Amino acid sequence: MLEAHELAAQRGRARLFEGLSFRVDAGTALVITGANGTGKTTLLRMLAGLSAPAHGEIRWLGRSCAAFDAELRASLAFAGHAPALKDELTAEENLAVLLALAGESVAPAAFESALGAVALGAKRMLPARVLSQGQRRRIGLARLLLLNRPLWILDEPVTALDSAGIAMLAEIVAGHLDRGGIAVAATHAPLSLPAVRVRSLELA
Amino acid sequence: MTREADSPPVSTAAGAVLPGVRWALVRDLRIALRSRSELAVQLLFYVIVVALFPLSTTPERNLLSTMGPGVLWVAALLASLLSLPRLFAADYADGTLEQIALSPYPLEALVSGKILAHWLTTGLPVALLAPLLGVQYQMDGESLAVLAAALLIGTPILSLLGAIGAALTLGLRAGGSLLALLILPLYVPVLIFGAGSVDAARSGLGATANLSLLTAGLIIAVVGAPFAAATAVRIALD
Numbered sequence: 001m002l003e004a005h006e007l008a009a010q011r012g013r014a015r016l017f018e019g020l021s022f023r024v025d026a027g028t029a030l031v032i033t034g035a036n037g038t039g040k041t042t043l044l045r046m047l048a049g050l051s052a053p054a055h056g057e058i059r060w061l062g063r064s065c066a067a068f069d070a071e072l073r074a075s076l077a078f079a080g081h082a083p084a085l086k087d088e089l090t091a092e093e094n095l096a097v098l099l100a101l102a103g104e105s106v107a108p109a110a111f112e113s114a115l116g117a118v119a120l121g122a123k124r125m126l127p128a129r130v131l132s133q134g135q136r137r138r139i140g141l142a143r144l145l146l147l148n149r150p151l152w153i154l155d156e157p158v159t160a161l162d163s164a165g166i167a168m169l170a171e172i173v174a175g176h177l178d179r180g181g182i183a184v185a186a187t188h189a190p191l192s193l194p195a196v197r198v199r200s201l202e203l204a
Numbered sequence: 205m206t207r208e209a210d211s212p213p214v215s216t217a218a219g220a221v222l223p224g225v226r227w228a229l230v231r232d233l234r235i236a237l238r239s240r241s242e243l244a245v246q247l248l249f250y251v252i253v254v255a256l257f258p259l260s261t262t263p264e265r266n267l268l269s270t271m272g273p274g275v276l277w278v279a280a281l282l283a284s285l286l287s288l289p290r291l292f293a294a295d296y297a298d299g300t301l302e303q304i305a306l307s308p309y310p311l312e313a314l315v316s317g318k319i320l321a322h323w324l325t326t327g328l329p330v331a332l333l334a335p336l337l338g339v340q341y342q343m344d345g346e347s348l349a350v351l352a353a354a355l356l357i358g359t360p361i362l363s364l365l366g367a368i369g370a371a372l373t374l375g376l377r378a379g380g381s382l383l384a385l386l387i388l389p390l391y392v393p394v395l396i397f398g399a400g401s402v403d404a405a406r407s408g409l410g411a412t413a414n415l416s417l418l419t420a421g422l423i424i425a426v427v428g429a430p431f432a433a434a435t436a437v438r439i440a441l442d
Contacts, residue, residue: 050302051442068438074308082299088238097231103220103308 001025001061002047002151002182008055009042016042017203018055026150029173029183029193034203040186041081041155043203047184048078048153060151077102077149079157083136087129091120091139094128098143106146114142118168133160141165144172152176154185166191224309228317236325242290247329250283254337265342272341273351273402280330280355281391284362287326288387289380291318291370292437301374305441311434319367319430327359343402350405350415357418358398364422364429365390371436394421 001023008018016039024030032040045051047058052067059065065072085094092111099106115124118138128136137160144152152173158166170191173183177197185191191198236243257275258268295301304314334355335348343351369387373379401414 048306050305067442068305068311070308073306076306078302078306080299080302082297082302084299084303086235086298086300088235093234098303100227101303101307101309101314103223 001059002184003059003062004047004056005059006056007043007046007053007058009039009046010054011039011042015054020056022199022201024182024184024199026180026182027177028197028199029177029185029191031191031193031198031200032184032186032203033188033200034186038203040203044153044155044184044186045080048076049073050078072151074103075149075151077144077147077152079140079144079152079154081155081159083140085128085136085139087127090125090127091115091131091135092124094139095142095146099146102147102149104147110146111142114145115139117145118142119164134162134165137161138165138168141169141172144176150181152181152183152185154183154187156187157185158187158189158191220309221313224307224313225317225320227309228304228314229321230317232318232321233324236321243325243329246283246287246326247333249286250279250330251333251337253279253282255340258340268341269343269347269406272338272343273347273399275341276334276338276351276355277358277395277399280327280334280359281362281388281395283330284326284359284366284391285384285387287322288366288370288383291322291367292374292440293370293379296374296440301437302441305437311437312430315367315371315434315437316430319363319433322367323360323363327355327363331355331359347402347406350402350411353415354398354401354411354418357415357422358394361394361418361422361425362391364425365394367433368429368436371433371440374437374440394418397421 003023005021007020009016020043022030032043034040042051046053049065049067049069049072057064060072060075063071084098086097089097092115095111095115112121112124115121118141120135120138120142123131123135128139157169161169166189170193173191174193176183177193254276257271261267292301295304305311307314331352335352338348338351366387369383372386373383376382397414397417401411401418404414405411
């Protein structure tokens, strides 16, 4: 269970939002919408513990978390604007390196099947440099498939994905919710998730 | 889909330090090996800077052997400075640094691994090349040995201090030149004791005092710099 209590964000002199409170229970997704510059990314980075709120607090499993909280880090899968891929490494090496960084021990065969599941099976030995933006995003989807974390925070996850990729993303997120996970996503395009599991929040 | 449901969670206790260092070291070395040309350019820069000085002065034996250690040290500082932006800037730009900061491994351990990889790919080759380049300056065998020893102890300090500056200047415009202004003054003590060790050996005083002071500096930097650099990375991401 992820809770935000009276959150406020400041960028320079401008208040992006204040008095923001919500609760996301296990098995539900929070979809954040809003125009550009309303603080969607700022809010997601706060929830991920990458930046400290100007006011208010974030509670994970009932416990208040400061920025870079160790327990929150161990429960979190964060997918930011940039896909965190190295051009020099192949798709499969990138995936392996990111999972090792998350401290997950994954059997080598699992990388192949996860990349196959996002339709990159044939490209897994290619350096990330030659992959398209959408294909790079799909490596991020494969990472979510393998990461065993209850809390997913996704910043604009549909960017650069084609319609098949967006359907794949919706399916992966739905599977995560079915297992009792939590997903918080900022997105423009609506995700086709089961309506009962989705709460939405519009930043103005 | 294959999921390892019961993979052991990483604790943030001391047991996670070594795996964290190893992850960063192995990854950075692997990426460095894939972009070897960049490393070669840096080493070539070092060799060329060192080779320019004898051409620009009178090739007199005494003059060359006196200024040799200083020139080699200054070139080592510049080579280290040139390679510092690579330490964090690429990871910052492509989002990897966020993932590094959110990893369950301690950030200090991951930063230490990156610094170690930086030294292995820049400081170590510089120190190993120094005796070869020193021959150009008519330095004798003992001076060359002392110079190499001083560089082996001193170049890790350059990487450690440089990492703090590289992290502090992340995301700033003109970060590169600011980094030089910030870090070069901190390099001065290393330069004085490093270049001074060869002079001390030549004058018969022995290089032990200088090398001991460099070693003390290295120990302090190893203990302190990863914490300072990790804090600076967290600030840069905020």
